[in-house]
Amino acid sequence: MNFATIAELAARCEEAGQTISAYMLAQQSLESGRSPAQERQQMAAYYDIMKEAVRRGITTDTTSRSGLTGGDARRVMAMLDGSGGDTSAGSHATRAMAYALAVSEVNASMGRIVATPTAGSCGILPGVLVSSQERYGWPDDRMVDGLFCAGALGYVIANNAFISGAEGGCQAEVGSAIAMAAGALVELRGGTPMQCAHAVGLALKNTLGLVCDPVAGLVEVPCIVRNGMGAVNALAAADLALAGVRSAIPADEVVGAMRDIGAAMPETLRETGKGGLAATPTGQRIAEALFGEERP
Amino acid sequence: MRFKDVFSIIGPAMIGPSSSHTAGAARLGRIARQLLAEPPVRADITFYGSFADTYRGHGTDLAVVGGLLGYDTDDDRITDAFAHAKDEGLEIAIGRGSMAAIHPNTVTIRLSGTGGTMEMTGCSIGGGNVAVAAVNGFSVSFSGVSPTLVIQHTDRPGTIAAIATALEHGGINIATMTVDRKGRNGEAMSVLETDQPAGEDVLARLREWPAVLDIRIVYLAGETPKEGRA
Numbered sequence: 001m002n003f004a005t006i007a008e009l010a011a012r013c014e015e016a017g018q019t020i021s022a023y024m025l026a027q028q029s030l031e032s033g034r035s036p037a038q039e040r041q042q043m044a045a046y047y048d049i050m051k052e053a054v055r056r057g058i059t060t061d062t063t064s065r066s067g068l069t070g071g072d073a074r075r076v077m078a079m080l081d082g083s084g085g086d087t088s089a090g091s092h093a094t095r096a097m098a099y100a101l102a103v104s105e106v107n108a109s110m111g112r113i114v115a116t117p118t119a120g121s122c123g124i125l126p127g128v129l130v131s132s133q134e135r136y137g138w139p140d141d142r143m144v145d146g147l148f149c150a151g152a153l154g155y156v157i158a159n160n161a162f163i164s165g166a167e168g169g170c171q172a173e174v175g176s177a178i179a180m181a182a183g184a185l186v187e188l189r190g191g192t193p194m195q196c197a198h199a200v201g202l203a204l205k206n207t208l209g210l211v212c213d214p215v216a217g218l219v220e221v222p223c224i225v226r227n228g229m230g231a232v233n234a235l236a237a238a239d240l241a242l243a244g245v246r247s248a249i250p251a252d253e254v255v256g257a258m259r260d261i262g263a264a265m266p267e268t269l270r271e272t273g274k275g276g277l278a279a280t281p282t283g284q285r286i287a288e289a290l291f292g293e294e295r296p
Numbered sequence: 297m298r299f300k301d302v303f304s305i306i307g308p309a310m311i312g313p314s315s316s317h318t319a320g321a322a323r324l325g326r327i328a329r330q331l332l333a334e335p336p337v338r339a340d341i342t343f344y345g346s347f348a349d350t351y352r353g354h355g356t357d358l359a360v361v362g363g364l365l366g367y368d369t370d371d372d373r374i375t376d377a378f379a380h381a382k383d384e385g386l387e388i389a390i391g392r393g394s395m396a397a398i399h400p401n402t403v404t405i406r407l408s409g410t411g412g413t414m415e416m417t418g419c420s421i422g423g424g425n426v427a428v429a430a431v432n433g434f435s436v437s438f439s440g441v442s443p444t445l446v447i448q449h450t451d452r453p454g455t456i457a458a459i460a461t462a463l464e465h466g467g468i469n470i471a472t473m474t475v476d477r478k479g480r481n482g483e484a485m486s487v488l489e490t491d492q493p494a495g496e497d498v499l500a501r502l503r504e505w506p507a508v509l510d511i512r513i514v515y516l517a518g519e520t521p522k523e524g525r526a
Contacts, residue, residue, distance in 0.1 A: 001301070028302045033491065042303065049309050064313075066353075107312030110355070110375050115315035117305045117423045122312075151302035158299040164316045164422030166346035166400035172422070180305075217350030219313035270400060271316075272349040291352060 001027050006156050006197045006251040013193035020183070020193050021145040024152035043144045046114045050103065050126035053113050057102020064108040066290055069220040072228070073102035092135055093232045100127025100231035104224040117154045117163040120170075120212075120219050121177035123227030125150055128181040128234045132188065142188065149187045150180035153200055160252070161259035165212030165271035168262025170226060175207030175258065178230045179251075182237035191242050201247025203237035204254045209261055211269035213276025216287035222277055298421060300441060308424045310369040316401050317347065317354035320420030322374060323516055324403055325363020327428060327440050328416045330514045334409040338387045339364055342404045344397035347420070357390050360403060369424060398429055428514075434476040434485035440516040442471055443493040445502075451477045451484040452507040459486060459502060466498035483509075 003009040013023045029036045056062070058077050063070035076098040078084025080091055087094040100123035107113045107122050116125040129146050132138070154163065157176045162168040182199040191199075207230075215221040247254065268275030277283050299305060310319040329336060341360055343351050351357050355374070361381050362374035373380055381388055393404065399419035406415045417430040428438050431446060438444050449455050456475065463470060469491040477484035493515065494502075502508055 001297070004297075024302055031301050039302075043306065046307055046309060110312050110372075112309060112370055112372070113312055114307055114309050115319060115424050116307075117315075119310060119312050119315035119318065119424075122315075125306075147306050148302060151306040154305035155299055155302060158305060158422065159297050162422055163299075163305070164401070164420075166316055167422060214350070214353070217353030219354065267345075267400070271346045273353065274349065 001031060001155065004156065004159065006153065006200055006255070009152060009156060010193040010197040019145070019149065019187055020152050020196055021148035021187060024148045028148070040144055043147050044140060047140060047143050047147060049112060049114050051130055053103040053106045053111065054099045054126055054130045056111060057106045058098065062102070062105035062109045062111075064105070064218070064220055065110065066216065066218055066220065068215070068218065068286065069108050069224055070105055072224065073098050073105055076101060076228070089232060092131065093235055095134070096127045096131040096231040096235055097228045099131050100124050101224060101228040103127065104227040108218070108220045108224060116150070117158060117176055117180065118173045120165060120223050121173040121227060121230070123224070124174065124177035124230045124234060125181050125184070127227070127231035128185055132185060138188065146184040146188045149196065150184040153183045153196070154180045157255050160255050162262060167270065168258065169210060169265050169270055170212045171207045171210040171258055172262055173212070174226045174230045175204055175210060178207060178234045178237065179203040181231065181234035182241070185234065185238040186241050189238065189242060195241045197251045198245065198247045199237050199241035201249060201251035201254045202240050202245065203234060204251070204258060205247065205249065206233060206237070208254070208258055211265060211276050212271040213269055213278045214271065214273055215278050215283040216290050217273035217278070298427070299423070299425060300439070304425050304441070305423060308369045310424060311372055311374050314354045315424040316420040316422055317350065317356045318359045318374070319369040319424035320401065320426050321356045321359035321403065322363040322367060322369050323424065323426045323440060324418040324420065324428070325360040325405065326366060326516060327418065327426070327514050328405040328407055328414065329364050329366055331416055331431060331446060331512050332407045332409050332412070332414045333512050334411055335384065336364055336386055336407040336409050338408045340389045340391070340406040342391045342393040344393045344395065344402040345400040347401045347403055348392040360405065361386070361388055364407070431485065433478065435474070436476065436485065436487045437474050438472070438487050438489050438514070440514050442489040442491065442515070444514040445488045445490065445494060446512040446514060447486045447488070447502065447508060448510040449484055449486065449507045450509065451481050455505065455507045456486065458505045459488070462498050462501040463488070463490065463494065465501065466495055468492045468494055468498060
């Protein structure tokens with residue numbers, strides 16, 4: 001890859017008059033030695049798995065093996081068909097949230113998903129992309145573009161900071177996914193590469209410091225709900241960027257701040273199941289009930 | 297760069313619930329199996345850091361064992377990996393270690409087969425991506441994403457040139473290379489990540505070199521979706 005920062009990526013795209021997705025596709029093809037068509041085919045296969053995970057999550061029983069979670073996507077979907085009351089966030093945001101919950105619940109029940117960028121944050125991109133596809137009537141091919149754009153943004157974040165909760169807390173997982181989804185949506189809706197960069201900065205700022213504190217060490221509480229609300233955050237960040245709001249701190253510096261914050265985070269708050277929500281009385285009771293003396 | 301391409305960010309397709317603790321763990325298991333180069337009959341798995349603290353909740357133990365059985369990250373047999381291990385005569389021991397780990401998600405896998413043993417330490421660095429840090433006491437650094445040659449040899453002048461020449465004859469480009477040795481003129485290990493898989497002709501040429509003791513091939517291909525549209 002010939003870019004290492006968001007600023008470089010955006011500048012090269014603007015110079016070349018290309019979208020981030022087109023630029024990323026060309027770079028990827030160079031790196032792998034495979035044709036752009038082959039690269040697109042693999043991404044399209046991933047998108048199919050994402051759509052299938054959404055479908056499974058809103059139509060089947062997603063009770064997890066621990067029994068802690070499942071069914072929340074369907075509860076939210078009931079608001080959309082009118083049987084479950086009215087939405088506060090509006091139907092588009094609510095649908096994105098429901099789809100993100102759906103994929104995360106499929107993940108928690110050991111179903112098939114695509115890590116985007118991780119399994120703990122696997123609901124956000126499908127939540128945003130699949131709901132936007134339905135809303136705007138975009139073809140699958142367009143959604144593949146969205147994934148290449150998201151991948152380019154995630155590639156920079158991953159190499160300059162981290163994408164795992166164990167290294168950098170939830171900001172590294174859910175935060176990165178929100179930034180990637182926001183940037184992808186900006187491109188899909190016709191925004192410029194610079195606006196994508198601002199969307200990344202704006203989105204990532206809003207999750208700085210978010211810790212990874214899974215109850216009983218399971219990717220369930222609070223991960224699933226953070227995916228659902230993360231999808232809504234991504235829509236909001238995309239709107240800010242498309243409206244012309246700029247990230248006063250450039251995206252790359254926000255990524256740097258995330259890295260420094262993650263490095264300073266105590267180990268109890270980095271996917272050890274020892275701090276935060278995991279350490280609450282209820283969190284500990286749940287862990288005890290599931291694993292007894294033999295924790296984890 | 298720790299993360300090489302777009303599919304290290306979007307992907308892999310996998311069975312939940314955690315890309316570091318499930319998919320990455322499965323890949324480390326699969327690499328260990330490839331390094332042993334025969335079906336393992338006993339595995340001693342030691343978890344460190346976050347792996348040690350949360351492996352049961354994440355099914356990290358199931359995932360490593362699934363990998364040891366050769367399963368891909370999206371193989372749903374991972375959920376019953378212990379039962380499958382028993383059926384295949386693989387004995388498992390799981391432990392938790394407390395030494396200062398090189399990464400929060402670290403595992404050491406000691407494998408025995410009927411023909412030999414192998415010890416590997418690897419890290420799951422996020423999004424299902426892995427980094428192998430040690431093999432049989434040698435420091436290494438590879439991910440399994442590219443075709444990888446793990447060559448054990450004696451520390452003798454000309455060995456690296458011989459390896460490079462053999463690859464050149466096969467038209468194989470070297471992407472990365474690490475060399476480590478236990479002492480001057482002692483045992484050494486060279487690890488080469490390549491752009492193309494080495495064919496039998498190349499391997500035969502490598503084995504002819506007197507200093508080369510053993511060659512193992514690691515490659516995690518076959519995990520990508522097989523269907524899809526252009």
